[in-house]
Amino acid sequence: MTTEQNISLKPFHFFASEEKCNFFTRIQNTSQVHESIKWCNENKYPILFIGSGSNVLFTQNFVGLIAKMEIMGIKKLNETASSLILEVGAGENWHHFVSYCVQKGWGGLENLSLIPGTVGASPIQNIGAYGVEVQECIQSINAYDTLNNTWITLPNKDCAFGYRTSLFKQVPNRYIITHVEFILHKQPKLRTDYGAIRDVLHDKGIKNPSLENVAAAVVEIRTNKLPDPKKLGNAGSFFKNPIISKDQFEVLDKNFPTMVAYPISNFEYKIAAGWLIEAAGWKGIRKGNVGCYEKQALVIVSYGIVSGKEIFDFSEEIIHSVYEKFKVTLEREVNVY
Numbered sequence: 001m002t003t004e005q006n007i008s009l010k011p012f013h014f015f016a017s018e019e020k021c022n023f024f025t026r027i028q029n030t031s032q033v034h035e036s037i038k039w040c041n042e043n044k045y046p047i048l049f050i051g052s053g054s055n056v057l058f059t060q061n062f063v064g065l066i067a068k069m070e071i072m073g074i075k076k077l078n079e080t081a082s083s084l085i086l087e088v089g090a091g092e093n094w095h096h097f098v099s100y101c102v103q104k105g106w107g108g109l110e111n112l113s114l115i116p117g118t119v120g121a122s123p124i125q126n127i128g129a130y131g132v133e134v135q136e137c138i139q140s141i142n143a144y145d146t147l148n149n150t151w152i153t154l155p156n157k158d159c160a161f162g163y164r165t166s167l168f169k170q171v172p173n174r175y176i177i178t179h180v181e182f183i184l185h186k187q188p189k190l191r192t193d194y195g196a197i198r199d200v201l202h203d204k205g206i207k208n209p210s211l212e213n214v215a216a217a218v219v220e221i222r223t224n225k226l227p228d229p230k231k232l233g234n235a236g237s238f239f240k241n242p243i244i245s246k247d248q249f250e251v252l253d254k255n256f257p258t259m260v261a262y263p264i265s266n267f268e269y270k271i272a273a274g275w276l277i278e279a280a281g282w283k284g285i286r287k288g289n290v291g292c293y294e295k296q297a298l299v300i301v302s303y304g305i306v307s308g309k310e311i312f313d314f315s316e317e318i319i320h321s322v323y324e325k326f327k328v329t330l331e332r333e334v335n336v337y
């Protein structure tokens with residue numbers, strides 16, 4: 001294991017703010033996971049594993065070791081006439097992996113095309129888009145359990161997956177994910193029920209879409225609506241869509257009839273946070289080099305040199321203002337350090 005000292009975190013996260021860390025290392029195999037944890041225990045430093053930094057916000061310098069997960073590889077573990085199981089290294093780029101599966105004709109992940117980040121980060125917040133969540137294709141997860149100092153394989157049912165959450169998010173930094181096992185399908189049931197996908201396919205006159213058509217539709221929708229992190233620093237949705245009680249929904253719905261909401265059970269509704277933020281007047285607002293994206297209010301963007309603290313403070317203002325207007329508390333989806 002080689003460590004570098006006093007390193008700027010700017011190239012390692014999508015907001016590209018200027019914070020630093022004392023130590024930095026790259027993790028390319030499972031023994032380096034163990035070594036880096038041992039090194040931090042011996043030297044009494046905190047350790048933080050990161051992927052490509054697509055969903056993190058650093059609000060201060062990190063006093064400790066940042067370990068960038070770069071374990072690669074896609075291995076076929078099993079194949080039947082209808083499905084196959086792949087073991088994928090945590091450091092693989094998510095979109096490259098999805099595109100590889102689409103090219104091979106293996107379905108299940110196509111609606112999750114173009115989501116930034118790595119394979120190992122995908123289960124942590126159970127990434128989701130256009131009617132699909134990654135948990136639907138996860139068979140199991142290989143991880144190092146830092147509490148019991150042992151390697152474990154967690155089957156899907158033990159991962160506590162929920163909307164933008166999982167065991168790995170609920171008990172942060174306990175499990176270091178090294179590989180994810182996916183189950184994919186050779187005759188996939190394509191999921192085109194999400195309005196935006198239906199509209200793109202309809203506009204193109206595609207009646208019986210292929211796997212490639214669905215993936216291409218998703219890429220088109222995301223490219224049009226979400227900022228390119230290479231041009232504008234951002235971490236995708238900054239907040240989660242809040243879940244509120246049916247009683248609270250009914251009061252809000254009476255006062256704000258255009259509010260976008262979906263029932264998720266007999267007792268709860270999920271509200272489009274983008275709608276709440278826009279209705280509170282934030283869409284397109286810029287303060288210094290931080291702003292609320294003009295095409296999707298759920299995304300906070302950085303326009304240039306900015307500190308993580310400024311981005312955090314801007315998000316606090318949004319939370320307060322949405323609460324004032326709707327009495328709904330927004331929760332951040334990004335991981336703040």
Ligand code: EPU
Nearest residue numbers: 129130131236237239240241260272274275278296297298
């Ligand atoms: N809306 C507005 N104003 C806005 C944005 C959205 O009024 O500025 C309303 C629109 O009416 C729209 C509704 O909100 O119909 C939902 O918007 P959209 O389809 O863009 O989805 P979202 O709920 O804002 C979620 C995910 C996205 C994912 C899309 C598509 C969360 C927190 N975000 O956004 O995920 O791509 O659905 O499935 O659940 C991400 O997590 O980084 C991310 C981009």
